[in-house]
Amino acid sequence: xxxxxxxxxxxxxxxxxxxxxxxxxxxxxxxxxxxxxEGALTAREKALIALAVAHAVxxxxxxxxxxxxxxxxxxxxxxxxxxxxxxxxxxxxATLVNGVQMMNHVNxxxx
Numbered sequence: 471x472x473x474x475x476x477x478x479x480x481x482x483x484x485x486x487x488x489x490x491x492x493x494x495x496x497x498x499x500x501x502x503x504x505x506x507x508e509g510a511l512t513a514r515e516k517a518l519i520a521l522a523v524a525h526a527v528x529x530x531x532x533x534x535x536x537x538x539x540x541x542x543x544x545x546x547x548x549x550x551x552x553x554x555x556x557x558x559x560x561x562x563x564a565t566l567v568n569g570v571q572m573m574n575h576v577n578x579x580x581x
Contacts, residue, residue: 481531514543521550522557 488495506516517539524532540550 476530478531478534481534484531514540514545517543518545518549518553522553525554526557526561 485499488499506513506520511519517536520532521536521540524536537550540553
């Protein structure tokens, strides 16, 4: 069996991104950590948003990480799937609304 490009074990190496550029890596992790602190949104709400975004950007590492985080923060399967459906609706809507550009272009060509 051939090795997949996506290796779930690589998620454990995420912290090592500072190896090649320590200054920016540290700044990223400081910012990243502060983003997920309680604020106007709870940490649980932020985790559900992160899970939805992870699906929208199709990051398997983020999907793995935030599936676990959401469960650990008390989100259930229904809430997690609802967040994924919200992301899918926004991504689908964004694709379709850009169809208006195509329609405008076609209408100009046919005039």
